[in-house]
Amino acid sequence: MALCRQTGSGRLCPGLLLLLLWEALGSGLHPAGTATPGANESLAERQNWTVIEPEDLLLNVTADELYNLNAFICWANFSHWMMNVTRVQLCEWRVISRPYSDLRHCLETFAEKQNYGYPNSIAEECIVQSHRIFFLNCTQEYPVFLDPPEDVLLALIVTPICLIPFLVTLVVWRSKDGKMQS
Numbered sequence: 001m002a003l004c005r006q007t008g009s010g011r012l013c014p015g016l017l018l019l020l021l022w023e024a025l026g027s028g029l030h031p032a033g034t035a036t037p038g039a040n041e042s043l044a045e046r047q048n049w050t051v052i053e054p055e056d057l058l059l060n061v062t063a064d065e066l067y068n069l070n071a072f073i074c075w076a077n078f079s080h081w082m083m084n085v086t087r088v089q090l091c092e093w094r095v096i097s098r099p100y101s102d103l104r105h106c107l108e109t110f111a112e113k114q115n116y117g118y119p120n121s122i123a124e125e126c127i128v129q130s131h132r133i134f135f136l137n138c139t140q141e142y143p144v145f146l147d148p149p150e151d152v153l154l155a156l157i158v159t160p161i162c163l164i165p166f167l168v169t170l171v172v173w174r175s176k177d178g179k180m181q182s
Helices: 014-025 063-083 093-113 121-134 150-175
Strands: 029-031 049-051
Touching (some): 093 121
């Protein structure tokens, strides 16, 4: 089987896993010849057809790889939905809430069916990736506070540092007066 070249981890590529899953979820019948099955075909014609069990295709796939494949399917569906959204509408919750909720639901459902646990690192990566790609330029209702310029920051730091020795000196000088105040 083909291995992922990008990671070099020896794991199956998501595209290959997607193809295997598609094959496994298909009808299970594949022609050995060119004849198509029909209601009037003979037993001899049916013998040209072989049955491929889904377990045979996904025998060496780990739970991580299978969930990664399912997450890829969820991501492809989400990306398809988001490509139909204009740039102006990308930050409007009423427009994107359905595809975004569907992505979360899809990831959660596949995790539940596989007893994989949700949230997980693969689902988290999908959600983070969606924010990086589609929602990066969305403005927030509240302004984001940035650090002040360096000269202002320096003045705010140096002023108390210089005032502390002066105030300590003032307190010590006033306490040497010797008069008790009540």
